[in-house]
Amino acid sequence: MKHASEDIIEALKNARKARGLSQRALSERTGVPQSHISKIEQGNADIRLSSLIELARALELELKLVPRKALPAVESVVRTVSPPQATTSADTSKDVRRALDIIAQLRSTFPDLSGLRTLQEGLQIASHVKDLTRYQEQIRSITKPIRDIQKQTAQLKKRNDEITLPASTLREITQTADVARQLRSHLANSPQLTPSKPRPAYRLDDDDIDFRQSGEAGDG
Amino acid sequence: MKHASEDIIEALKNARKARGLSQRALSERTGVPQSHISKIEQGNADIRLSSLIELARALELELKLVPRKALPAVESVVRTVSPPQATTSADTSKDVRRALDIIAQLRSTFPDLSGLRTLQEGLQIASHVKDLTRYQEQIRSITKPIRDIQKQTAQLKKRNDEITLPASTLREITQTADVARQLRSHLANSPQLTPSKPRPAYRLDDDDIDFRQSGEAGDG
């Protein structure tokens, strides 16, 4: 249905996840059925004000009507007071591992997508870095699209025999690959990389990649 | 029905009035029937998110989900960016005159309510002050309850023959009377009072009161 409410709904969803709550957990706190929460987060329900407030309160959020004029200032304040989020480095590592699994699947389905390999390279290097705190944002911007793509293909798999990727998805892969390339060069210069335990000539795993600033020059 | 949505609804209502829009005018802009807007502002409708956003946008407001932690900061910012409101002194004078009319009615119905006399005194003094800008807030906090009380009694009048005031209303009158007393003492010291045209020994109108710090001491 997609209302103009997207932002609010998105914020609600993010808040729930940020607090580590499942839909069912939130359902128990609020009395709102899980099925309904799902519909809401999907954007398939035009929720009532009382319900919205109820959900928001359970997530320690308050609904505010702010003058359009004051919006930028308010957003800035919110960003300052409650920083982007405290994702732990451990969470990020988990994300990386999960994304690598997904990429492995995807690569077997789409062997000819070079972008996937670039993504894999970037993430594999990242998976060997102990503290990913500094790279959280970059990594998230890689892992998130990957999960999205997987969901897409999963849906396609259910219906069709033939799996095809829409142009938009291909473009997303390309863009994300750029981020992965950036990440790789950042990490290559990182003091964090040399450490851990000595690895035989940088050969890491079975399918692992040599990540010393390997040429591949072109960046776009 | 009274949901926790009160604040939002109140803000919406205030925003409409601040922009000088009638319910019908807002209705035309948004397509939402006036009858519905009335119900909403009355608190008798649990509005849907899409409708709320629509109304808000028409009033140049944006709905925001802000972390409870950031609330004070946000409220402060909003106050700074969009100042309290520009009620004109003329509007205030009008409010005062209207409230005086209402009090006259109320006093004839409830001759034994001394609080009403205190209110009348304060407002009558105010009605002779040219520029009420400095006292807008105080005056509003007097006139608003008066109008509310009138609405209550008006409703009672429709049903019953006997008109009685609930204890809560009596308490409201007492509290408001305190504000009126404050206002009177403020105005008594105001340079604005002496002015206008010479009045015969401060006898103003037919039912007017001598407002040089007149005793009347007792408050109960």
Add this chain to the structure above:
DNA sequence: GATTTTGATCTCCTTTGACATATCGAACGC
């Protein structure tokens, strides 16, 4: 590999918002 968790989806039924339309009393202006 087996089990639990999670989120999406469906059904059945009740409640209620949204809209249209009309009326009402109070207040204001002419």
Add this chain to the structure above:
DNA sequence: GCGTTCGATATGTCAAAGGAGATCAAAATC
């Protein structure tokens, strides 16, 4: 007085939310 505007209400219709289930596939966990 007379017409207008304002906000509050009433009635009837329709679509969608709310609520209580249950089911299911994919993920996460062990």
